[in-house]
Amino acid sequence: MRGLFTFITFAALLLQGCALGMPAGARDPVMADSSGQPFVARSDPSRASLPWTARLFQAWTDGPAYYAQAIRGHLSLWWRAQPLEALIDAPQTDPKLKDRLVLARTIRQFAAEQLALPDNGSYTRYVELGRPHVVWNVKATPELSLEPRRWCFPVAGCVAYRGFYERADAEAFAERLRAQGDDVLVAGVPAYSTLGWMADPLLSSFIRYPEPDLAALIFHELAHQRLYVKGDTLFNESFATAVEIIGVRRWLEHRATAAEGASLLASWQARRARREAFLQLLAQARERLDRLYRSGAEPAALRAGKQAEIENLQAEWLALRARWGGGHGYDRWFDQDIGNAHLVSVALYTDLVPALLAMAEQYGDDLQRFYRELDALAREPAAVRSARLKAIQQRSQARPQE
Numbered sequence: 001m002r003g004l005f006t007f008i009t010f011a012a013l014l015l016q017g018c019a020l021g022m023p024a025g026a027r028d029p030v031m032a033d034s035s036g037q038p039f040v041a042r043s044d045p046s047r048a049s050l051p052w053t054a055r056l057f058q059a060w061t062d063g064p065a066y067y068a069q070a071i072r073g074h075l076s077l078w079w080r081a082q083p084l085e086a087l088i089d090a091p092q093t094d095p096k097l098k099d100r101l102v103l104a105r106t107i108r109q110f111a112a113e114q115l116a117l118p119d120n121g122s123y124t125r126y127v128e129l130g131r132p133h134v135v136w137n138v139k140a141t142p143e144l145s146l147e148p149r150r151w152c153f154p155v156a157g158c159v160a161y162r163g164f165y166e167r168a169d170a171e172a173f174a175e176r177l178r179a180q181g182d183d184v185l186v187a188g189v190p191a192y193s194t195l196g197w198m199a200d201p202l203l204s205s206f207i208r209y210p211e212p213d214l215a216a217l218i219f220h221e222l223a224h225q226r227l228y229v230k231g232d233t234l235f236n237e238s239f240a241t242a243v244e245i246i247g248v249r250r251w252l253e254h255r256a257t258a259a260e261g262a263s264l265l266a267s268w269q270a271r272r273a274r275r276e277a278f279l280q281l282l283a284q285a286r287e288r289l290d291r292l293y294r295s296g297a298e299p300a301a302l303r304a305g306k307q308a309e310i311e312n313l314q315a316e317w318l319a320l321r322a323r324w325g326g327g328h329g330y331d332r333w334f335d336q337d338i339g340n341a342h343l344v345s346v347a348l349y350t351d352l353v354p355a356l357l358a359m360a361e362q363y364g365d366d367l368q369r370f371y372r373e374l375d376a377l378a379r380e381p382a383a384v385r386s387a388r389l390k391a392i393q394q395r396s397q398a399r400p401q402e
Contacts, residue, residue, distance in 0.1 A: 073165030133188030
């Protein structure tokens, strides 16, 4: 009963997708995104023009109905979760699933023992979802801006995404934002974190990921439990992404004593290099668009410039793809109708990662020191935190390359 009470108290407040989706079919912002809260953090011109009955209905769907679907959705996971040990021992469990559960259990143990991540009930149970994603997430920006829309929770703070357990609900909310003129992204998410308030389960949406991606997801979500700054999506997601990179590298180096482990490490390193090239491509496009939006030009000129920059990005991608000799999973991202929301969704997971990795490198193998330093940094105002990390990144970039 205590667990149920805890869930009912916090589930709706803490619902937030903390997923990445890598090109190999796993997790990275190029393939999946996140979630949010019950009211748009700005005036809603479409609401002002509605009759009072429609405004009342919209207030219901944005508030009580949104929290109700969050509670209902997570409670369904809570009821269906099965203990790992029972499933592993059960003779009727599919052998392939059993192997994945054993692997996840080993990764979970490694996270606690080698990465100093929380050692609790998370990922000690399993849920068969019967669908490809656990939640669907909506992100949005104004048509001519790279500033993400944010929604605010009493506990989790303001976040740049909003999540729904039913895709139809996500699409309906997205359509409202589009009607206001926003650029909108709706994407399925394989996992989310309750920030340690609940024991997050393993899910069928990611249990069959390739080994490095399964490890990445578990490390990423546990990192959110280790450190979370209320209202700072960029810092939170960048921190979790940095921890997953450090963790996967250590996990694969640990496994590299076997031939299979060495092969996985080499493959992951090659994927990391491609991913960095992809992120650089998008960062340059964001910089150009940001300059355009700040230029003070007329809206018609801004729209034309935006379209030209998106077309330029597509051309740059085709050139990069040709150098790679294939898309390596990124074709799916570029096949979308790309807009500001797509570019921002990637930035929220990656922009501070280089600075955080440089910071971690200062402490060598001592992740506890790294975490303590970030605990102190998390208590600083966001502007101070950002300036400090930017300075670390600049010093790292200025160092001579070996």
